[in-house]
Structure formats: C-alpha cells, structure tokens
Amino acid sequence: MFVGLFGVLLLSTAGGGAPVSLTVNEHHWGRFLPNSWCIVQTVTVSNIEGRSVQSLQTVRTTLQSIDESSITLQESETLNLGGRIVEKKPQIVKYDFFHEPIQANVQIRQGPPAKLMIDKKVVPCAVRIYEQQTPAGLLTTTIWYTPHVYPYILRAERIQRGQPESENTAPPVIRESVTLVMETSALRTLRSNRRNRTYTLQTVERAGSTTRITDARCSWDVPGGLLESTTVEFDALHREVRRSVSRMTNYFSFEAPANQPLRNRTRIPVEMNYLEYFVP
Numbered sequence: 674m675f676v677g678l679f680g681v682l683l684l685s686t687a688g689g690g691a692p693v694s695l696t697v698n699e700h701h702w703g704r705f706l707p708n709s710w711c712i713v714q715t716v717t718v719s720n721i722e723g724r725s726v727q728s729l730q731t732v733r734t735t736l737q738s739i740d741e742s743s744i745t746l747q748e749s750e751t752l753n754l755g756g757r758i759v760e761k762k763p764q765i766v767k768y769d770f771f772h773e774p775i776q777a778n779v780q781i782r783q784g785p786p787a788k789l790m791i792d793k794k795v796v797p798c799a800v801r802i803y804e805q806q807t808p809a810g811l812l813t814t815t816i817w818y819t820p821h822v823y824p825y826i827l828r829a830e831r832i833q834r835g836q837p838e839s840e841n842t843a844p845p846v847i848r849e850s851v852t853l854v855m856e857t858s859a860l861r862t863l864r865s866n867r868r869n870r871t872y873t874l875q876t877v878e879r880a881g882s883t884t885r886i887t888d889a890r891c892s893w894d895v896p897g898g899l900l901e902s903t904t905v906e907f908d909a910l911h912r913e914v915r916r917s918v919s920r921m922t923n924y925f926s927f928e929a930p931a932n933q934p935l936r937n938r939t940r941i942p943v944e945m946n947y948l949e950y951f952v953p
Contacts, residue, residue, distance in 0.1 A: 693799060695770040695818060699825040701898035702736050702744050703770070704928055710735040711896040711924035717917040729753040734897055743767045743775055771816055772826060773803055780804045789817055789827050792860045796822055810835040810844060823893050824872050827854045850878035870894050874902075882909035896926050 697703035737745040784800035798817040817828040834844035857872035870893040889902035906915035
C-alpha cells in the first residue's frame with residue numbers, strides 16, 4: 674500500500690560521532706522575519722454516496738516570532754462548504770527547528786545515525802525520535818535529518834499506536850505515515866541558484882482501511898515552502914474517494930541575511946515572482 678516509498682532507500686547505519694542539531698537557518702521559516710506570511714488554497718472533491726461534493730479551504734500562515742530555539746506561527750483557516758463560509762479561530766503554535774510542535778509531555782532522544790539514498794546519492798543523516806503519550810496511545814515520530822542538504826529533514830515517520838487489548842498483546846497501529854524527500858536540487862545545483870532551490874516530497878498515510886498519498890512540489894525560497902501538492906485518498910478497495918489540490922496563491926516576506934544573529938536581524942525586502950517556479 675505504501676506506493677513510491679522505494680524512491681528513497683534507507684541504507685545501513687552510518688558511522689558514529691555526536692549528532693549535529695538543526696538551527697533556525699535550516700527551518701523553512703527561519704530565513705524570514707516576523708509578519709512574513711503565505712496563503713495556501715486547497716480544493717477538495719469528495720465522492721459521497723455517488724455525489725461529488727466540493728469544498729475550498731484557505732489557510733493564511735503568518736510568522737509571529739523567532740527565538741533561539743523555536744518558531745511561532747499563526748494559522749487562520751476559512752472554509753467554503755458549498756457557499757457556506759466557516760471561519761475557524763486562529764491557532765498559534767510554537768515549533769522547534771525540526772518542524773515539531775513544542776509540548777511539555779514529549780520525550781526526545783537520538784537514534785543511531787543512518788544513510789538515505791536520494792537522487793542516486795547517499796546522504797548521511799542523524800536520527801531524532803519524539804515519543805508522546807496521547808489519549809489514543811503512544812505517538813512516535815522519527816526524523817532523519819542533515820544540516821547539509823535542504824530541506825534538511827529528509828524523512829519523517831509517524832506511528833500512532835493504540836492501547837493493547839491485554840498485557841500479552843502488542844499495541845495496535847491505528848495510524849502511520851511516511852514523508853520522504855524524493856528529489857532535491859541541492860544535490861544537483863549550486864545553493865546560490867535561487868531559481869532551482871526546489872524539492873519534492875511524497876507522504877503516504879494509512880489509517881484503518883484508508884490510504885492517502887500526497888505529492889508536493891516545494892521551494893526553499895518561499896515562506897512555508899509549499900508551492901503545490903495533490904492528495905488522493907483511497908478506500909479499502911483502492912477506489913479514489915477524495916482528491917485535494919493545494920496551491921500557494923500569495924505570499925509576502927522579509928528576508929534576513931544568512932547566518933545573522935537573531936537579535937541583530939535586519940529587514941531585507943524580498944521581491945520574488947511566484948510564477949517563475951512554474952516556468953518550464
């Protein structure tokens with residue numbers, strides 16, 4: 674069921690050495706300044722009892738603040754459900770530099786280093802593991818990362834396990850997902866080439882009898898990273914029941930000079946043509 678996961682192969686364990694952590698410069702919001710924002714619109718078409726139902730979701734994400742260990746984002750979501758407009762209360766979430774929400778009840782540890790193969794090149798990675806007890810059970814997130822190849826987080830696995838039926842049975846897996854970098858121009862071109870600082874992701878998620886596959890096209894040079902993506906959801910018989918197409922429709926940003934200390938950051942206006950990423 675995990676279509677396309679073999680496009681990136683997990684190889685044998687890499688050599689030892691202390692793991693290198695990610696910094697603000699390796700987060701896709703980290704090179705921008707507060708009040709930078711992006712808007713992503715998602716059109717979803719669902720097949721409900723033989724009827725086609727369409728909805729439109731608009732999410733505006735605004736960078737609130739950056740400190741030495743975290744990035745704070747605000748998400749404002751509006752839904753258009755057949756002409757009925759629903760505006761949700763804005764959510765403010767603080768993330769670490771691994772794109773994970775900062776929460777009090779999460780245990781973090783380092784796993785053994787490993788190697789990934791991307792674009793036929795071997796990339797050594799450090800491994801970071803998050804474990805969190807939720808009402809549904811144990812959520813484990815494993816991240817393969819490197820500060821040398823953008824988007825820096827090259828693989829992420831999430832497994833939600835439920836409560837075991839008895840002391841002698843293993844906790845059942847109720848939801849699992851894998852996100853992979855399928856290709857990145859960091860392995861093909863100079864980092865200074867702004868027009869080519871792109872990468873593609875694939876996420877495969879399985880929950881019960883439902884499978885969702887998302888293919889995303891991204892750029893390191895826009896707030897939030899996402900340019901466009903398509904998500905297709907299948908039922909147990911592998912019939913398509915839902916399709917969502919997302920696209921960044923607008924953004925505004927101020928860019929900080931590379932490696933400038935947070936307390937000394939100055940604004941540099943960024944004027945970028947979003948459409949340039951879609952020119953063949």
